[in-house]
Amino acid sequence: MKFRKLSKGYDLINKIFPDELIIEIFKCLGDKVSRDAVSLVCKRWLDLERLSRDTIRLGASGSPDCLVRLLATRFSNVKNVFIDERLSVFLPFQYGRRRGTHQSAASSVRLRVIDKFEDDIDPFSLSDDGLAAVADCFLKLEKLSLIWCSNATNTGLKYLAAKCTLLKSLDLQGCYIGDSGVTAVMENCKHLEELNFRFCEGLTDTGLVELANGCGQSLKSLGVAACSRITDVSLQAVGSSCSSLETLSLDSEFIHDEGVLAVAKGCPKLKILKLQCVNVTDGALQSVGGSCLLLESLFLYSFQKVTDKSLCAIGKGCKKLKNLTLSDCYFLSDKGLEAVAVGCPELTHLEVNGCHNIGAVGLEYIGRSCTFLSELALLYSQKMDNFALSEIGRGCKYLQDLHLVDCPRIGDEAICSIAKGCANLKKLHIRRCYEVGNKGIKAIGENCKRLTEFSIRFCDRVGDQALIAIGEGCSLYHLNVSGCHQIGDAGIIAIARGCPELSYLDASVLQNLGDMALVELGEGCPLLKDIVLSHCHQITDVGINHLATKCRLLETCHMVFCPSISSAGVASIATSCVNIKNVLVEKWKVSSRTRRRVGSIFSHLCMDL
Known part of the structure; x- marks a missing residue:
């Protein structure tokens, strides 16, 4: 058999593989970093990788409208666009200007934007022009998320709705969108499945009722929060028209029993229900237990008029319940939690937060009945004791995630039981549980070999x-x-010495921690990215210098109120770690030379110190 000798630089892949196959390979690359890397191989791969991209994510930028149009020229097959203006992003380049000009990119963008916008509209927020760009350029759009895009109005939403008729998911959190914009969405986007109207203050019952009536058959998820003009009238329309609804999230003081009752009776496919409605009572939740037999996740926040009757109905009817969160529900007690434990044996996630009347007895029943429990969070649970948590250790061998915050009656006995019975434990978070000591934590180290995330604070x-x-x-x-x-x-x-893959360490407020520990961290933990050393009085520049030299992947370092660290130590961290993004330190410890070189990475708790 003869083999053809390939000359140096021979391009075998590009000669043989068609575009379609290379694009399919690109789609198999999960993370953005890998996709960016392969796009640098050659111009053909760059063009094909751009064609394969279906998602773009944007934060706040100097000129979001221009940025959207620029990205659209490069990524023509995008189906998912996520714009979150809570996230600050500094632009690394200029639009329409060649490299090498003396003016900086950021200042050029700022000047161009200010020249373009002479009215009162904030130029640094996505406007209707930006929405028009999305609509014109991304004709295959299926998911659109506009988080706190306060300058987007009904006009832009109407234009987008007319163009993007394939839209399935729309998130307008924090946008001042009103009824006319929502009506346009209803008229044009007949495939809508997910809608989020959190903090949409301009929306009223009129718009939501029309939308429910028009898109009800396809709608599967709806979120409403802090919309003062959304009342039970809207939920009644949802209940009568949205029979396929699977997820409902409500946060409103204007919703009463009538609205929740309508949804419970009209939406039998409901699987996820999140409620923070202070005026909802037992009557509504009893209807949920009786009607929503497919319910898998229930989240109840700040209920002041709900008692054990509700949880008893949930336990009796919702046999598929897997996830239960109870937060600040003061009138729920052990009786209600017992009913859920006995009636919902498939429960895997339980959080009890600030429910002061739920105590040890209810948790004991969870340990005996819910053997598939994998995540448990007990926050501000004053009545939970060692015996109750020991029942979890004895009965829940699949437990992987345990959070304990301000549980004063839980100590080593309970932690030892968890250690011996829950060998699959991966995450353990304990905060201000003052009875927990060395005995319990040693048992964790000896028995829970899969533990990767450990937090024990104060x-x-x-x-x-x-x-x-x-x-x-x-x-x-x-x-x-x-x-x-x-x-x-x-x-x-x-x-x-024992955890070479450690990437995050918070060792703040450790009065006995010194430089030797930092030297060992530098030698043993090369993957360390984030470290917090604030209020560690014995750490000096020697330890910091060694850490900076060895941990080259370090991205964040907090070291305020460390009196033995000087400006030299700060400079060492700031200049030696090429990936450093944030250093929290007193302002006076940053020398003028260091500030000139890498001033953007510093943040300060107290500006005048």
Whole structure:
């Protein structure tokens, strides 16, 4: 058999592979970094990779309208556009100007924008012109998210609705869109499945009723929050027209039982229900339990008129319930949680937050009945005790995620039970549980070998012995030991030697932590990206210099109120770590030379210190 000798630089892939096959390969690349990398191979791959992109995400920029049009010329097959103006993004280039000009990109964009907008409209927020650009350029658009785009109006939304008739998902959170814009969406976009109207103050019952009547058969998800002119009338229309609705999120003091009752009776396919409605009572939630038999996730926030009758109805009717969150529901007690535990054995996620009348008995029933529980969060639960959490350890062997915040009666006995019974534990977060000490945490290190995320904050009884056991038994990538005063160099050194994949460390307010720990971190944790060292009085420039030299991937470093760190240490972190993005430090510790070189990365708690 003869083999053809390929000359140096011979392009085998581009000679043989058709465009369609290369595009399919690009689609298999999951993350943006990989796609960006392959696009640099050659111009053909760059063009094909752009054709394969179906999603773009934008933050706040100097001129969002221009940016949308620019991206549209490069990515013509985009189906999903997400614009979130809460996220600050600094533009790295100029529009319409060659490289090498003396004027900076940011200043040029700013000047051009100010010249273009001479009225009172904020030029740094997406306007109707930007919406028109989206509509004109992305004709295949299926998902559009406009988060806090306050300058977008009904005019722009009408134009977009007329052009983008394939739209399936629309998120208008924080946009001042009114009834006429929503009506235009209803008239043109007959395939809508997801709608989010959080903080849309211009919307009234008129618009939402028309939309429900027009798009009700396809609508599967609806979110409404802080819309003062949306009342039970809208929900009654949803209940009568949206029989396919699967997800409903409501946050309103203007919604009463009538609206929730209408949805419960008219939407039998409902699977996810999130409610923060202070005027809803047991009557509405009892109807949910009786009618929404497919319900899988229930979130109840700040209910002041709901009692155990509601949870008893949920436990009796919603046998498929897997996710339950109860937050600040003061009149719920152990009886209600017991009913859910007995009636919903498929429960996998439970959060009890600030429900002061729910105590140990209810949690005991969860441990005995819900054997598939994988995530448990107990926040501000004053009545939870060791025996109750021990029942979780004995009965819930699939538990992977445990959060304990301000649970004063939970101590080592309960943590030991969790350690012995829940070998699959991956995340453990404990905060201000003052009875938890070395014994319990050592048991975690000895038994929970899959633990990767560990946070124990302001637990005064936990010291180096516990952390040594964690370092020897677990391979962490996230560690937070803030405020655990008994932890010093020995504990952090054990972590550095036993957890080479550590990427996040919060060791703030550790009075006994010194430079030796930082030296070991530099040697043992080369993947470290984020570190918090604030209020560590014994750390000096020596430790900081070693950390900066070894941990070259470091992106953020917080070190305020560290009196032994000088401007030299700050400069070392700022200039040695090429990926550094944020350094939190006192303003006076940043020298003028350092500020000239990398001033944009610094932030300050106290500007005058």
